[in-house]
Every structure is written in C-alpha cells, then in structure tokens.
Amino acid sequence: MKTNLRLIGGQKIESPNNIHTRPTTMMVREAIFNILGNKVENSNWLDLFSGTGAISCEAYNHGAKKIVAVEKNKENSKICFRNLLSLQNSGSRKNDFQVICKDVLSWVKSNKERKNLSNFNNFDKIKFDFIYMDPPYRAGYYELVLKQIFNCDFMRKESIVICEHSLDLEFKNNDLWEIHDVRTYGQSRLTFLIQIQHTRTSSVLIPGTNK
Numbered sequence: 001m002k003t004n005l006r007l008i009g010g011q012k013i014e015s016p017n018n019i020h021t022r023p024t025t026m027m028v029r030e031a032i033f034n035i036l037g038n039k040v041e042n043s044n045w046l047d048l049f050s051g052t053g054a055i056s057c058e059a060y061n062h063g064a065k066k067i068v069a070v071e072k073n074k075e076n077s078k079i080c081f082r083n084l085l086s087l088q089n090s091g092s093r094k095n096d097f098q099v100i101c102k103d104v105l106s107w108v109k110s111n112k113e114r115k116n117l118s119n120f121n122n123f124d125k126i127k128f129d130f131i132y133m134d135p136p137y138r139a140g141y142y143e144l145v146l147k148q149i150f151n152c153d154f155m156r157k158e159s160i161v162i163c164e165h166s167l168d169l170e171f172k173n174n175d176l177w178e179i180h181d182v183r184t185y186g187q188s189r190l191t192f193l194i195q196i197q198h199t200r201t202s203s204v205l206i207p208g209t210n211k
Contacts, residue, residue, distance in 0.1 A: 007057055008033065013083040015052050016075060023054050024134060024164060028185050032162065033062050035183070035192075036130070040064055043129035046154075048104045048145065053080030055132050060087050060097065066126055067097040070104050077101040104133075105141065108148040127156045134164040142169070150176040150195065161193040 005015035005023050008030055015023055032055075033040060041063035047056045050069035059067055067084070071077040081099040084090055090097075100107060131149060135141035142163060149161060160180070163171070171179055171191050181192040 005052070005054060007054070007061060009061060011086070013052065013054065013057060013086060014079045015054075016079060022134075022136075023051060025186065025188065028164065028188050028190065029054060029058050031183060031185055032132075032190065033058055035181075036062075036160075038063075040130070044126050046070075046128040046131040048108075048131065048133040049135040049141070050077075050080050050099070051134070052076050053083045053099070055134070056080065056097070056099075057083050057087060059130070059132075060084060060090070064130075065096065068126075068128075069097070069099045070102060070107050071099065072101065072103045074101055104135070105145055105148065108145060108152065111152070111154065127154055127159070129156060129159055131155070131159065131161045132164075133161070137166040137169070142171075146193070147176065150193075155195070157195065159195070163191045163193065165189055165191065 005013050006026065007013060008026070040059060042065045044066040045056070045059040045064040045068070047053070047059070047067065047069040050056055050071040053069055056067050056069045069077075069080050069084075071080055077099050084097050084099070085094075133142070133145060135145070142165065146161065146163075149155065161177070165188070167184065167187060167189055169189070171193070173179055173196070176196060177193040178196050179191060180194045183190045
C-alpha cells in the first residue's frame, strides 16, 4: 500500500499501488481549490469516481459541509472512507460524509429522482453545490454521466460540475450545460460546466475566468 499521496496541507493519505487508480495530482487539486476559493466553505460536494478520496479530502479540508463520494471499487471505497476519517476533527463529523461503493452511472440513475436513497442525514434534501467527476479517461463515461446529472434534481441552479479529463477530449455546449471555464495542467484538463439557463449570471461563480 502506498502512502506517498499528500494533501495540499501536507498530510499523507493512503493510495493503493495498482493500475486501477489514478489520483488527481497535487497541481490539479491546488488549481481547483484556488479557482473555487471560499465558495467551497459550507458547500455540499459530490465526488464521482472518487478513487481513494483525494478530492473529497481536499473539499473537507477547505470547509465543505457535506461530502458524498461514489466509487465502485470495494478496496478503493474503503480507503476513501479511511482517508476521510484520518482528517482533523473527522471523528465528530462522521455524519457529514458518506462513501458509497457503487457504479457511478447506476447510482446517478437511481438517485436522479430521489428514489431508493440511503438514509444520509436528510440526504434526500441535499442539493450539491459542486460535483466533481474524474472517471477513467478512456472509458467513455463523461457524456453518459453528465446527461444524467444535468437531468437530476440534486443540483442547485448555481451548481458547478467539474470534469477532469485528458487533453484530447473537448466538451461542447448543448441544451443542458454550458462550458464556463477550461484550464489545462500538464496532461490533464479541467472543464467547468454550468446549467444552460444560468448563462447570464454564471460569470460570478468562478473568480478569475474571462467570461
């Protein structure tokens, strides 16, 4: 088991030594939370394809109020939970985060209309401010999952969906979402998406963009 993955503050977290896990790099994590700034504080965060939970842990450390991580690999989901439990004051905040071991597409489909939800501190009433998704780059999940997300009712009108993806993947605007910002870091790219009906007010959501 590797333990050389570090959070922004320097804390080590678990990361397995296998080909099925590709943790988000420190450079990308720092960029995400610098871009979002204090918007993360007291937010509700959904981490899809969470792996061992580096992004969930960063969201927690930056003040997120509720965190849900979805990861289908059983070993990785257990590590994700342990990593969250290793954070400061997490023992008293166990009810503020949940790790769900399930296929992301199946989970989103089953929860888009708030049906068959687990009991998670009124989770059926939670709307997520930020949804982060980092699936295997070549697995073809992006469009399938995004269509489900943007047709669900667990987003706020101002919610931001953040996709980490390879450089050769380009998103296009459609009748569900609009590209709000795109950033490139090494071999990874971040695309920030917002609901299409909020074009006029989107410029205030992410500081430092050109829109």
